[in-house]
Amino acid sequence: MKKDIKIAVIGVGHLGKHHVQHLSSIENVALAGVFDIDRARAEEISNTFKIDCFNSIQDLLNSVDAVSIVTPTKSHKAVAEVCIKAGKHVFIEKPITETVEEADALIGLSKEHNTIIQVGHIERLNPALLPLSDYELNPKFVEVQRLAPYMLRGSDVPVVLDLMIHDIDLILTLIPSPVKHIESTGVSIMTNSVDIANARITFENGATANLTSSRVAKDRVRKLKIFQEDLYITVDFLIGLTEIYRAMDADQNDPDAIMTAPLESNGKHRQIFYEKPKIVKTDALKMELINFIKSIKGEETPVVDGPAGRNALKIAIEIQNKILEEFNK
Ligand code: NAD
Numbered sequence: 034m035k036k037d038i039k040i041a042v043i044g045v046g047h048l049g050k051h052h053v054q055h056l057s058s059i060e061n062v063a064l065a066g067v068f069d070i071d072r073a074r075a076e077e078i079s080n081t082f083k084i085d086c087f088n089s090i091q092d093l094l095n096s097v098d099a100v101s102i103v104t105p106t107k108s109h110k111a112v113a114e115v116c117i118k119a120g121k122h123v124f125i126e127k128p129i130t131e132t133v134e135e136a137d138a139l140i141g142l143s144k145e146h147n148t149i150i151q152v153g154h155i156e157r158l159n160p161a162l163l164p165l166s167d168y169e170l171n172p173k174f175v176e177v178q179r180l181a182p183y184m185l186r187g188s189d190v191p192v193v194l195d196l197m198i199h200d201i202d203l204i205l206t207l208i209p210s211p212v213k214h215i216e217s218t219g220v221s222i223m224t225n226s227v228d229i230a231n232a233r234i235t236f237e238n239g240a241t242a243n244l245t246s247s248r249v250a251k252d253r254v255r256k257l258k259i260f261q262e263d264l265y266i267t268v269d270f271l272i273g274l275t276e277i278y279r280a281m282d283a284d285q286n287d288p289d290a291i292m293t294a295p296l297e298s299n300g301k302h303r304q305i306f307y308e309k310p311k312i313v314k315t316d317a318l319k320m321e322l323i324n325f326i327k328s329i330k331g332e333e334t335p336v337v338d339g340p341a342g343r344n345a346l347k348i349a350i351e352i353q354n355k356i357l358e359e360f361n362k
């Protein structure tokens with residue numbers, strides 16, 4: 034019988050509590066306990082889930098194979114470093130770190146100590162995105178919007194590192210080509226940093242992505258649109274709806290087509306077919322954590338590994354720096 038993976042959660046604020054909740058229900062996981070610098074919060078969570086409340090990170094390292102790091106971004110590097118140096122696998126919430134140099138240092142350490150780094154870019158496992166793996170994607174243009182009402186939580190980092198980084202990670206996966214050029218602009222409304230940002234990224238293969246993120250919107254919006262030859266896809270991450278419009282030549286009018294071009298070309302009709310792939314409702318955070326556990330057991334590989342988290346961060350910082358250049362003009 035295979036041994037359970039022993040794990041602890043470091044940082045049990047808003048999201049850390051969900052990590053604890055999921056890890057307590059995943060097969061082959063022995064949830065050892067939690068640590069948080071806010072002792073009262075740590076005790077509250079440890080009492081609720083009947084798990085240990087450790088006194089320090091050092092204190093938990095002897096009891097675990099892996100940790101989930103759900104502390105504020107500015108502490109990710111220091112916390113992960115201690116854990117990796119002790120030979121522990123780490124799941125780090127997004128963004129991986131505050132700087133690319135910090136991310137590189139952690140990736141180097143994980144190679145040295147032969148440990149896994151997984152980064153919590155949760156949208157990769159959003160149920161509405163998963164059906165896209167059945168389609169041959171070659172995006173020419175991608176449009177993505179992520180808007181949210183203002184909340185204090187997360188506002189310690191600019192909106193690019195808080196919200197847009199989710200979409201940067203998705204874009205880098207959808208368009209597997211080096212980034213050629215970035216243009217960006219942004220404004221501050223509620224905080225001293227950037228609250229609304231727009232970026233236009235062009236890629237070596239000719240594709241373009243346009244990203245807009247806001248944390249001062251009235252309503253929540255999380256939409257992705259992919260345009261490519263003969264295919265238009267829309268994904269609504271919030272309501273879990275994926276719609277595919279495919280243009281095809283047809284010998285005769287196909288009754289399944291939702292639209293037929295009025296003109297025939299070379300004796301063929303140009304028709305548009307509509308598909309709505311079935312979405313299997315799953316919890317993306319739980320799926321990420323299962324993927325982490327299976328990766329530790331050698332059964333899978335992390336859906337978002339350290340280098341992927343680092344690459345998303347690098348582009349996010351470039352976008353943010355270009356916005357700041359504009360501010361300082
Ligand atoms: P939070 O402020 O609610 O919780 C953070 C917790 O970490 C607090 O309880 C705090 O006391 C504790 N903490 C701070 N420094 C610590 C340290 N050095 N060691 C141990 N505990 C420490 O924040 P949150 O909203 O839960 O966010 C935590 C992380 O999760 C951030 O990196 C954030 O970007 C990320 N996040 C990701 C998503 C997502 O969609 N994947 C969503 C929200 C937050």
